[in-house]
Amino acid sequence: MNKLFKHLGVAFALLFSAVCFANGGEQAVAQASDAQMWAQLKDGAVGYTASKSEFHGQAINTYDLRVLDLRADWLAPALMAALFGMIAIFIVFIKINGISKLHHGFSGKMVYRWSKADVAIHWLGAIPCLLLILTGLVLLAGRFFIQPYLGEGVWAGLVNGAKQVHDVLAIPFMIGWLLMTVLWAKNQMPKMYDIKWFMVVGGYINFGPFKGKHPDAGFANAGEKLWFWAFAIFGLVISVSGMLLLFPNLFEPSRNLSLLALILHGVSAIIICAFSIVHIFMATAMSEGGMECMVSGYCDENWATQHHNLWFDEIKANGTLKYKE
Amino acid sequence: MATLKFLCDTKRCIECNGCVTACKNENASALEWGINRRRVVTINDGKQGEASISVACMHCDDAPCMAVCPANCFYKTEDGLVLHNKDTCIGCGYCLYACPFGAPQFPKSGAFGARGKMDKCTFCAGGPEENHSEAEMKKYGSNRIAEGKLPMCAELCATKSLLAGDADVVSAIFRERVAYRGAKNAAWG
Ligand code: HEM
Ligand code: SF4
Numbered sequence: 232m233n234k235l236f237k238h239l240g241v242a243f244a245l246l247f248s249a250v251c252f253a254n255g256g257e258q259a260v261a262q263a264s265d266a267q268m269w270a271q272l273k274d275g276a277v278g279y280t281a282s283k284s285e286f287h288g289q290a291i292n293t294y295d296l297r298v299l300d301l302r303a304d305w306l307a308p309a310l311m312a313a314l315f316g317m318i319a320i321f322i323v324f325i326k327i328n329g330i331s332k333l334h335h336g337f338s339g340k341m342v343y344r345w346s347k348a349d350v351a352i353h354w355l356g357a358i359p360c361l362l363l364i365l366t367g368l369v370l371l372a373g374r375f376f377i378q379p380y381l382g383e384g385v386w387a388g389l390v391n392g393a394k395q396v397h398d399v400l401a402i403p404f405m406i407g408w409l410l411m412t413v414l415w416a417k418n419q420m421p422k423m424y425d426i427k428w429f430m431v432v433g434g435y436i437n438f439g440p441f442k443g444k445h446p447d448a449g450f451a452n453a454g455e456k457l458w459f460w461a462f463a464i465f466g467l468v469i470s471v472s473g474m475l476l477l478f479p480n481l482f483e484p485s486r487n488l489s490l491l492a493l494i495l496h497g498v499s500a501i502i503i504c505a506f507s508i509v510h511i512f513m514a515t516a517m518s519e520g521g522m523e524c525m526v527s528g529y530c531d532e533n534w535a536t537q538h539h540n541l542w543f544d545e546i547k548a549n550g551t552l553k554y555k556e
Numbered sequence: 557m558a559t560l561k562f563l564c565d566t567k568r569c570i571e572c573n574g575c576v577t578a579c580k581n582e583n584a585s586a587l588e589w590g591i592n593r594r595r596v597v598t599i600n601d602g603k604q605g606e607a608s609i610s611v612a613c614m615h616c617d618d619a620p621c622m623a624v625c626p627a628n629c630f631y632k633t634e635d636g637l638v639l640h641n642k643d644t645c646i647g648c649g650y651c652l653y654a655c656p657f658g659a660p661q662f663p664k665s666g667a668f669g670a671r672g673k674m675d676k677c678t679f680c681a682g683g684p685e686e687n688h689s690e691a692e693m694k695k696y697g698s699n700r701i702a703e704g705k706l707p708m709c710a711e712l713c714a715t716k717s718l719l720a721g722d723a724d725v726v727s728a729i730f731r732e733r734v735a736y737r738g739a740k741n742a743a744w745g
């Protein structure tokens with residue numbers, strides 16, 4: 232007997248016993264054909280039915296039931312860890328390590344870095360992304376970590392709200408993801424000096440052998456490039472799997488494909504969530520002066536020379552350096 | 557407490573769809589257009605090895621729908637039935653992906669054919685509303701279990717192919733049939 236039977240227990244036992252026992256002691260031929268039918272149903276034979284409902288021609292759909300445990304026992308806690316665990320780690324890290332200050336303070340001279348359009352598409356993707364993480368967390372892990380503390384009515388409202396918000400925000404997220412991925416990729420190509428950046432963890436560590444290091448970085452540093460490509464790849468996986476879940480009438484995925492999409496969606500969510508927390512901490516708390524880039528599109532000159540020296544040298548050399556009026 | 561189950565004896569099923577009709581009629585108050593809680597599937601139709609089987613929710617012991625539902629709206633009754641709360645259901649469709657028997661179904665509602673609240677066979681046991689209340693009738697249909705009766709589909713099966721009731725009793729009836737048919741040494745599984 233395969234694993235499936237064990238899991239479904241009596242339901243299967245009865246259904247199949249009907250099929251198996253029923254072949255009576257008649258003839259060897261009849262027996263063979265009943266065994267065949269048994270095997271056919273188990274293998275997901277599709278027959279005729281008067282019902283027009285989805286998948287109704289198939290009596291039994293088989294899949295590896297371990298996907299259910301995978302989702303409940305691994306993906307749900309992992310997403311919780313990717314959100315709350317990462318936040319906790321970062322708070323502790325900043326307490327011990329301190330933030331990356333501008334050595335020479337703010338110069339007050341603002342260097343052009345991002346266009347207004349770039350800032351806009353960043354937030355077009357980022358705000359929905361944050362809300363998709365939170366609502367996705369309710370869908371994947373809520374029943375284990377949130378529902379026990381709520382009454383049935385409040386829980387029903389929360390999970391329903393999460394679904395509605397998730398469904399709607401998926402669209403701006405995908406537009407933002409696509410624009411960022413396509414328009415920004417040229418600045419995110421890996422370079423040799425990126426390896427050195429990783430060797431000293433970007434110079435953000437304030438103790439031991441890493442202290443006071445300032446690795447080279449172009450427009451984007453190696454850490455940002457890693458985030459960019461993780462976002463590009465898992466953003467694609469999450470968008471494709473999400474589309475299958477969101478528009479089943481359009482794509483008509485099989486049930487097993489939908490389950491696969493659910494798993495891939497969850498795995499991508501965990502990765503994007505963990506990276507997002509790092510990204511947000513780096514931009515807001517860790518790197519003094521970093522946030523300004525995605526507010527006005529300009530950065531302080533001292534910030535540019537400290538964190539993106541190669542880029543600053545380059546724009547200075549080729550004359551594209553532009554200051555805020 | 558009893559554990560209630562369905563059993564379909566494929567040697568007796570004649571694809572009359574009586575169970576389907578009985579179910580539709582009994583639960584009409586709750587069924588939106590296009591929902592079939594029970595169906596008959598015929599494999600090898602018109603060929604050698606033709607066989608029919610009546611399929612609905614099997615009220616699984618370790619139910620996949622229950623395991624996967626993000627809203628956690630399923631519950632198991634003391635009779636072993638798998639029922640759900642439509643007020644909590646968000647219509648995500650996960651249960652349909654997870655159910656081996658294709659039991660969960662959805663009325664199409666809203667823009668782009670978004671799914672409405674899931675509907676499936678209740679073993680004619682209603683739902684989480686007060687027994688026989690209007691809310692129960694409208695959302696879940698009939699509640700024959702509360703009246704001490706068995707599901708309408710099995711009760712009306714002309715050949716008594718479809719059996720419903722306590723798992724032990726149902727399988728005892730079935731074993732007796734098999735013995736009578738002369739299957740002394742042909743038992744599988
Ligand atoms: C940052 C982006 C996103 C994150 C972090 C995210 C996260 C999640 C998570 C954790 C779940 C629950 C999975 C489970 O229960 O196993 C989920 C469900 C779902 N996601 Fe996403 N998701 C994102 C983007 C998208 C996109 C772009 C789409 C659509 C194109 C989408 C459509 C869906 C759908 C349809 C569901 C099923 C529940 C429902 O019907 O609302 N998601 N998401
Ligand atoms: S809906 Fe499907 S998975 Fe759930 S109890 Fe019924 S047959 Fe089992």
Ligand code: SF4
Nearest residue numbers: 625645646648649651
């Ligand atoms: S459709 Fe409803 S019952 Fe089915 S898994 Fe989603 S919330 Fe649960």
